[in-house]
Amino acid sequence: MKVLYYDVFCGISGDMHLGALLDLGVKEDYLKTELRKLNIEEEYDIVVTKGMKCGISGTRVEVILHHDKGSQEGNHPHEHNHDHHHHHVHDHQHDDTHQHGHEHSHDDAHEHGHKHSHDDAHEHGHKHSHDDAHEHGHKHSHDHAHQHGHEHSHNDAHHHGHEHSHEHAHNHSHDHHHHRNFTMIKDMINKSTLSDGVKALSIEMFRLVAVAEGKVHNKPMGEVHFHEVGATDSIVDMVGAAICIDALQVDKIIASSIQVGGGFVTCAHGKMPVPAPATVEILQGVPLKYNLVPFETTTPTGAAILKATVSAYKDEHDMRIHKIGYGLGYKDFEVPNALRVYLGEIEDAPGDLVIENQYVMETNIDDMNPEIFTYIEQKLFDAGALDVYKTPIMMKKGRPAVTLSILFSKENREALQKIMFTETSSGGVRETQVVKSMLKRDFVDVETSYGSVKVKNLYYEGKCIKCKPEYEDCARLAHEQGVPIQAIYDAVEKKVCDAD
Ligand SMILES: O=C([S-])c1cc(C(=O)S)c[n+]([C@@H]2O[C@H](COP(=O)(O)O)[C@@H](O)[C@H]2O)c1
Ligand code: NI
Numbered sequence: 001m002k003v004l005y006y007d008v009f010c011g012i013s014g015d016m017h018l019g020a021l022l023d024l025g026v027k028e029d030y031l032k033t034e035l036r037k038l039n040i041e042e043e044y045d046i047v048v049t050k051g052m053k054c055g056i057s058g059t060r061v062e063v064i065l066h067h068d069k070g071s072q073e074g075n076h077p078h079e080h081n082h083d084h085h086h087h088h089v090h091d092h093q094h095d096d097t098h099q100h101g102h103e104h105s106h107d108d109a110h111e112h113g114h115k116h117s118h119d120d121a122h123e124h125g126h127k128h129s130h131d132d133a134h135e136h137g138h139k140h141s142h143d144h145a146h147q148h149g150h151e152h153s154h155n156d157a158h159h160h161g162h163e164h165s166h167e168h169a170h171n172h173s174h175d176h177h178h179h180r181n182f183t184m185i186k187d188m189i190n191k192s193t194l195s196d197g198v199k200a201l202s203i204e205m206f207r208l209v210a211v212a213e214g215k216v217h218n219k220p221m222g223e224v225h226f227h228e229v230g231a232t233d234s235i236v237d238m239v240g241a242a243i244c245i246d247a248l249q250v251d252k253i254i255a256s257s258i259q260v261g262g263g264f265v266t267c268a269h270g271k272m273p274v275p276a277p278a279t280v281e282i283l284q285g286v287p288l289k290y291n292l293v294p295f296e297t298t299t300p301t302g303a304a305i306l307k308a309t310v311s312a313y314k315d316e317h318d319m320r321i322h323k324i325g326y327g328l329g330y331k332d333f334e335v336p337n338a339l340r341v342y343l344g345e346i347e348d349a350p351g352d353l354v355i356e357n358q359y360v361m362e363t364n365i366d367d368m369n370p371e372i373f374t375y376i377e378q379k380l381f382d383a384g385a386l387d388v389y390k391t392p393i394m395m396k397k398g399r400p401a402v403t404l405s406i407l408f409s410k411e412n413r414e415a416l417q418k419i420m421f422t423e424t425s426s427g428g429v430r431e432t433q434v435v436k437s438m439l440k441r442d443f444v445d446v447e448t449s450y451g452s453v454k455v456k457n458l459y460y461e462g463k464c465i466k467c468k469p470e471y472e473d474c475a476r477l478a479h480e481q482g483v484p485i486q487a488i489y490d491a492v493e494k495k496v497c498d499a500d
Helices: 014-024 028-038 069-073 182-191 196-216 232-248 277-282 300-309 372-382 410-423 471-481 485-499
Strands: 002-007 044-053 056-065 078-080 089-093 099-103 110-118 126-130 134-142 150-154 158-166 252-255 264-267 270-273 320-328 338-345 353-365 387-395 399-408 430-448 451-460 463-469
Touching: 002 232, 014 028, 014 044, 014 056, 014 232, 014 300, 014 320, 014 338, 028 044, 028 232, 044 232, 044 320, 056 232, 182 196, 182 232, 196 232, 196 277, 196 300, 196 410, 232 300, 277 300, 353 410, 372 387, 372 399, 372 410, 399 410, 430 463, 430 485, 451 471, 451 485, 463 471, 463 485, 471 485
Parallel strands: 002 252, 056 320, 110 134, 126 150, 134 158
Antiparallel strands: 002 338, 044 056, 056 078, 089 099, 099 110, 264 270, 320 338, 353 399, 353 430, 387 399, 430 451, 451 463
């Protein structure tokens, strides 16, 4: 079995992850070509360099943002070194002789404060579009000649206050890409020509962050205003992660316990404890280590990449390692600030359990014509449900009702959700992630006096411990031969026992 192992001894962020997988052998050109399928390549550049951390060489990835067309044309790339140092206070450096300090803080009802200070002649392009009530306050102070032009489009009531103090004429047109929400990002990914696997995996990463942010800030997921998450560099980090993982074509992903770091981190919300609330929300149930350094070592993006892909956490593993990669972080610590990854193989033991992350979607129904259930169940199976089952329940006001449950893999979530909303009377569904352990299995054809029946063999610790004739074959033969179905089961059992 081909395995990817994350050794998260000093944490993980989106760009450390990209660096590690490029270091492991994923081609930089392939990553960049695939990312272009999102059609946002004018918003960023990706710079890949070789570097060193405490004597270990590895690969460093920087996502350089073009916040606006103006800055792009004016050759003002905005650098976001997304691990461990920018924490939502954006430091920007420009080729021209000036610096920007942008401070953004967004919320549903919220205020904007943009502060710019410039030394030289240049142009800005900023665009904002928001869904909710909020206030804007822009403060600019400039020393030299340039132009401003602000474009804002808002759906709801809000108040703007722009304060400019300029020594010279200048031209700003705002064009930030910070406010894509989960739905917008999902649409962008789905509309692209990326493979279905990459789409599903990257959407799952964004969903994990959206759910976590919603929980932390006590808002429904749809109302979460993405901050860094909605920004271009998070899109590059998470879609890029899915592209690189998909390119490796591994059967299983394993990780060590995750070093989250310590202390406090400053971000849009102010100072927050490490692990940041969204990070620890995402990493519930995962083995963590703390305080290797008094800084944030694992970010929400890094946490989401692992949560969406890792099926087992083991500090000691028995894989044969074929390749090793190091993705470098930005800061320098006393320990190597790097994510280490291994590509290798684990022997397929015949008795091994198959362990998969799956999901259960459920809704309680007390007001639907019961005849419809059978129709819906079939539709759910056709859309990829792994199992569909009903549980009788008693609901409020003494109503007898049914819980309709679906077991599924994440790539089928949207199709199944659509059926739940459009075909049942339900107005909402809930979802939980489950770890499913299955006995290894194979299928054989058993010849009986009635005909051939497919039989499932189930293995545990290398031995076949259960044999199950497939119901459909038994039912078909019983009809064809005009015998009780039990006669077919008995014939299969006799054949199997005789063979033992
Ligand atoms: O901007 C928001 S909403 C934000 C929320 C949280 C919470 O934990 S809530 C944390 N952060 C911090 O932002 C940086 C960037 O993280 P990325 O995952 O985008 O790389 C990081 O320091 C987070 O802890 C931001
Ligand atoms: Ni937050």
